[in-house]
Amino acid sequence: MLDLYGRVLPTFKGAFHTHTTLSDGIFAPAEVVRLYREAGYDILALTDHRKTNRVSELDSMGLTLISGMEMHPAGPRGIPWHIVALNVPESFEYPEGLAAQDMIDLVNKLGGACVCAHPHWCGFTSAEVMTLKGFIGLEVFNTATRYIGKEYNMQLWDEMLDAGVMLPALAVDDMHRPRDLFRGWTVVAAPDASPAAVMTALRQGDFYATQGPEFHFLHFADGVFSAEFSPCTEVIGLTNFSGGYCVQVPDADGPGSGANDCGAFTATLQAKRPGTWFRLQIRDSQGRYAWSNPIAVPVVNA
Incomplete structure (x- = not known):
């Protein structure tokens, strides 16, 4: 339980950035579900590059499964954006050629939500990230990017806060292979772990990012x-x-x-x-x- 500014709520451990064999991960979707369930997670988003997973057809093993996608529209200085879209329809097809802001707007219109993924790893500045509107958060920690020393995004986050952009932050694995597992997660405070309750909590900022402390x-x-x-x-x-x-x-x-x-x-x-x-x-x-x-x-x- 978490007493969050006067509301005492159950908490749920979530992985909101993972990959499978549908894109560049080495585990099949069902295996990813098993790994995170056995590690004590409550929520799992499958966010393959440019593709959704048929999460409704998977054995959830008791996890709340969220349909997602990592999108890569063109960005400044020739750098593609990495945008994690959560709660998109399983039938959602990657909108190739659409501008980054238009992609975010489309996901939001469809009832989803977007997170700015590992901006330090991408090489973006805070000023560049702030050109995009409609994110529900950014990744303050990303396990997969630690292997080149760019796993943390605290400075960029603080620069955005100083500029008046009050974004929450998530911690994620961005899991592709075993070395990426279980080093960063997001604790969601919500009445229950249904997809609707989880997405409402994410949009409201009712969560915190962690590598372990509670x-x-x-x-x-x-x-x-x-x-x-x-x-x-x-x-x-x-x-x-x-x-x-x-x-x-x-x-x-x-x-x-x-x-x-x-x-x-x-x-x-x-x-x-x-x-x-x-x-x-x-x-x-x-x-x-x-x-x-x-x-x-x-x-x-x-």
């Missing part, structure tokens, strides 16, 4: 932000530009001074200008992150 309580009222989470050795509150809150980091008293676990955070947030945002970033003793989605901090007149 949030149990997130609250913001009367200018005070509070959080409770699994024990972590690094707890950082991030906000606009050079602002932030360092609660705990390893070796805080100098090299070799050690690391302690922390499981709670409280701070009074005071916005000096419109557009102020805040997000919490925690990291456990294994070096694994979790990220809360950004909240808007209102300006309080003195």
Whole structure:
């Protein structure tokens, strides 16, 4: 359960970017379902390149299966976009030649939702990502891109937040082969794990991205932000530009001074200008992150 800003909701572990033998993955769709079910996941989106899967024909093994596709319209500087479309009809055919914005608009019109996939790996700047509208989030962590050192997208995310684009973030595997399995996932807070409830939660930002740490309580009222989470050795509150809150980091008293676990955070947030945002970033003793989605901090007149 997660107490998410006053709503206590069940949580569901989701993989929202995976590939099968239908495109460039090495596992057949049924095998991908089995792998994620046995690993304790609740939600699985199959998002092959330019193709949908017939998820309704698969044995779900108790998972909520979501029909998806990774789309690749032309992008700036000759770089193709990587856009994960979720909840598209199984009959959806890749709209070859359509511009990126038109693809996003089409998916949204059909009841789906789009995520900006691994922008750092692609080589996009935050300014380029912000030319597109209608995303429900971006990937803050992508397992498959860690092998060339471009798995994290925190800086680009923060640049977008500084510019006023309040996107949530997901963590994903982008699974193609065994080495990509189970290193990043998205925890969805929803009344149940039905496709409709999951998609509503994603559109509302009712989720968090993680590599392992868990949030149990997130609250913001009367200018005070509070959080409770699994024990972590690094707890950082991030906000606009050079602002932030360092609660705990390893070796805080100098090299070799050690690391302690922390499981709670409280701070009074005071916005000096419109557009102020805040997000919490925690990291456990294994070096694994979790990220809360950004909240808007209102300006309080003195």
